[in-house]
Every structure is written in structure tokens, then in C-alpha cells.
Amino acid sequence: MSDTSPDPESFEAFRQSFSYGSRSNLDFKFLKSLPDDEAAAFIEVVLDRISDAYDTGDIEPILDAAYRAQIAGYTPAPGAPESPHTYDTAPFTPMSMPAAASTIGLITSSGHFVIGDDPRPFGVVEMTQAEAESRISEFLRETPVVSEIPADTPAEDLMVRHGGYDVASTIRDRNVTLPMDRLAEGVAAGVVGALTDTFFSFPGATSQGRLKRELPAWLDRFEREQADAFLLVPV
Amino acid sequence: MSVGHVARAIEESGTPTVVVMVRAFRHVAERMMLPRTVITRHPMGRPVGAAGDAERQASVIQAAMDVLDRAVEGGTIVELEPPFRPGSLD
Structure with missing residues (x-):
């Protein structure tokens, strides 16, 4: 008897599926950019905080976890190639009135x-x-x-x-x-x-x-x- | 990034600008050397405040106007402290 079950989905494929994939969710597409261990830690923290929220009713710690993970997902990693849209000086025009x-x-x-x-x-x-x-x-x-x-x-x-x-x-x-x-x-x-x-x-x-x-x-x-x-x- | 190009071009043409963006994109304001930026500690897609949170939205507008008035050089970045909070859609 042959095994026809599909290959199990990898965790990498799972987190990438939130970025325009089968689980597309634009609030969480940053999961594609997080390393596996950081994405796993984020999910673990969110679940723990949901457990707390059952008792406390406080969802702010959940929102905070998502906020911090989003920053981690979008901020370039140290040593990442420099963006071509990088400038050395900032233009500045003073306000002429308040x-x-x-x-x-x-x-x-x-x-x-x-x-x-x-x-x-x-x-x-x-x-x-x-x-x-x-x-x-x-x-x-x-x-x-x-x-x-x-x-x-x-x-x-x-x-x-x-x-x-x-x-x-x-x-x-x-x-x-x-x-x-x-x-x-x-x-x-x-x-x-x-x-x-x-x-x-x-x-x-x-x-x-x-x-x-x-x-x-x-x-x-x-x-x-x-x-x-x-x-x-x-x- | 798109708005960064627009802000720089407007400022270079002689009109002051202020950009309001979420914390996740702070690195964009820094590397693009935007003239004036207000950073909100909000999630992507909700830069001014949550749906139904008129109070927070108004405070962000006030902060942006303050930065217009007070900034004395390009590259000014002011990060607002309040964390995101849900609004009320009643």
C-alpha cells in the first residue's frame, strides 16, 4: 500500500503563506521576513497572552506582541544590503508662518x-x-x-x-x-x-x-x- | 518609500512637509532623510490611529503641526509615546 499523504508543510512555508499566499493576511505578511525561531516565539507569546486575556480581558499585551514582531519583520537586519533609496542629506524649507x-x-x-x-x-x-x-x-x-x-x-x-x-x-x-x-x-x-x-x-x-x-x-x-x-x- | 520620494520632492520645490508614519517604517524615514517625520507606535496600515479613535487621531495631527512649527533642520524625527489602542465604532 503506497503512502499518498502530502508532504507535511514546513514551518517556513507556513509563515510565508501569510504574505500573499494561501493564508494571505496583510497585517501579518511580515512573518515571511522573520526567521523561523522569531516567528515561532511570536506565535507562542500571542497564544500565552490570549490565555491571560481570557481572565483579564486585557488585549493590549496581544497587540503589543504583534506591534513588536511587525517592527522586527520590517526593520532591515544588520548587514543587509543598503537600499538604493538612501540619501545623505535632508531637504528643508522653513515654515513661513505657524x-x-x-x-x-x-x-x-x-x-x-x-x-x-x-x-x-x-x-x-x-x-x-x-x-x-x-x-x-x-x-x-x-x-x-x-x-x-x-x-x-x-x-x-x-x-x-x-x-x-x-x-x-x-x-x-x-x-x-x-x-x-x-x-x-x-x-x-x-x-x-x-x-x-x-x-x-x-x-x-x-x-x-x-x-x-x-x-x-x-x-x-x-x-x-x-x-x-x-x-x-x-x- | 513612495511617500518619502514625494515628501523630498515637495520640500525641494520650496514647500514644507511633515510625514506621519508607523514605527515599523522608521528606518525608511532615517535612510531617506525625510525633512520632518512623526512616528506613531501604531501597527502598519493605521498610521494616524485606530478606526473610531478620534482623540488619538487628533493628537497625531496636533503633533504633526507642532513638528512643522518647531523643526529647524531636515531629518527631524519625533516619535510619539502612546501605544496603539483600539477605537470605538459606536
Whole structure:
């Protein structure tokens, strides 16, 4: 009698499956980058803390374990090759007046757009979030499209699609990645002087080279907003 | 990384910028020498705060405006202390 059972899944394959694999979960795709022992320790800690939470009701230690593992997963290991996107100096333009008297613009890489103004990546009409995730490698080679979002756009008129992160939180509350309402409240509270008429968003998982070639045209569009300063929010 | 290129370009064109990003990407702010960065101790995908946590979101905006006002040189990084907390969607 032959043994037809499949080979057991390795732990390495298990942790890698969270990164666009059979168990894809963009909150935990960092497991692909953790060494086996660190990934195993993370899972062990989370399970222990869940056991504690049964009694305490306190989930903060669980969230903290995920937060720390995520940092470990994304931070380059010592001796890792230097990123080509490394600079020796930082540009700096001083503020001409306090933020409380300034007009502030907003640019995010969250992938928001106004309904009716879908950037239609790859020509696809109404691409789903699931398809965006499944085509992440194509997005990473593609020219990004920046969407214009009028500052008074109601939440129900916005959509978000981005193959690189879990958009569930920002669907529930756009301010998680696109803090339009908080900025408007900031104006009312005197924290911000005024807002530009239009905000901008694009899916940040994109070709860096193509993005840089788009920047002169993007800058022309940003400058038309006559912002005194920009708030930028990557995801 | 994408936003880093955008921030640098805007700043080089003569308009100040401030970037709000999560702690997991602090190394990006450092190696890209971004003009001004506010780091939040939040998980990826929730840089400004949890869904329904308007109080935290507002404090992050306030911190970003403070950094705009106070930074005197490029490469300024301010890491906020409060850990992530769930919000209320009621």
C-alpha cells in the first residue's frame, strides 16, 4: 500500500503563506521576513497572552506582541544590503508662518479615490481589493496614478483599494489613513489655519522609478493648491 | 518609500512637509532623510490611529503641526509615546 499523504508543510512555508499566499493576511505578511525561531516565539507569546486575556480581558499585551514582531519583520537586519533609496542629506524649507495660520494640504499613499473617479489600474473597471492584492507584483512595476479628493468629500463618496495593506480599518474610518475629518476639526480648533480645496491619494505599492518620473507633473498639481505646507501619510 | 520620494520632492520645490508614519517604517524615514517625520507606535496600515479613535487621531495631527512649527533642520524625527489602542465604532 503506497503512502499518498502530502508532504507535511514546513514551518517556513507556513509563515510565508501569510504574505500573499494561501493564508494571505496583510497585517501579518511580515512573518515571511522573520526567521523561523522569531516567528515561532511570536506565535507562542500571542497564544500565552490570549490565555491571560481570557481572565483579564486585557488585549493590549496581544497587540503589543504583534506591534513588536511587525517592527522586527520590517526593520532591515544588520548587514543587509543598503537600499538604493538612501540619501545623505535632508531637504528643508522653513515654515513661513505657524501651522495655525497656514493652509495645509494632505497627500496619502492609502489608495483612496472618489466614486466615479476610479483610476482603473491596468484598465480594470471596479477592481476589487482581492484582485489588487493578487496583482501586487504588477502594481510594484506600474506607474502610479494620483487621485484628487475634494476636501469636502463625504465619507460615503470615497472608496479605497490598495494591494499592499489591510484596508479594513480605513474602510471603517477613513481618518485612519486619510485624516480629512481630523484636519477639518483642526481648523475649527485653531490647530490648522485652513485646508487646501483638494487632497491627494495614490496606492503607494508602485514602481519607485516610475513614481519619480511622475513627480514633476504631480508637483505641478500640488502647487496649484497653494498649500503653505503638506501633511503626508504613508501606509 | 513612495511617500518619502514625494515628501523630498515637495520640500525641494520650496514647500514644507511633515510625514506621519508607523514605527515599523522608521528606518525608511532615517535612510531617506525625510525633512520632518512623526512616528506613531501604531501597527502598519493605521498610521494616524485606530478606526473610531478620534482623540488619538487628533493628537497625531496636533503633533504633526507642532513638528512643522518647531523643526529647524531636515531629518527631524519625533516619535510619539502612546501605544496603539483600539477605537470605538459606536
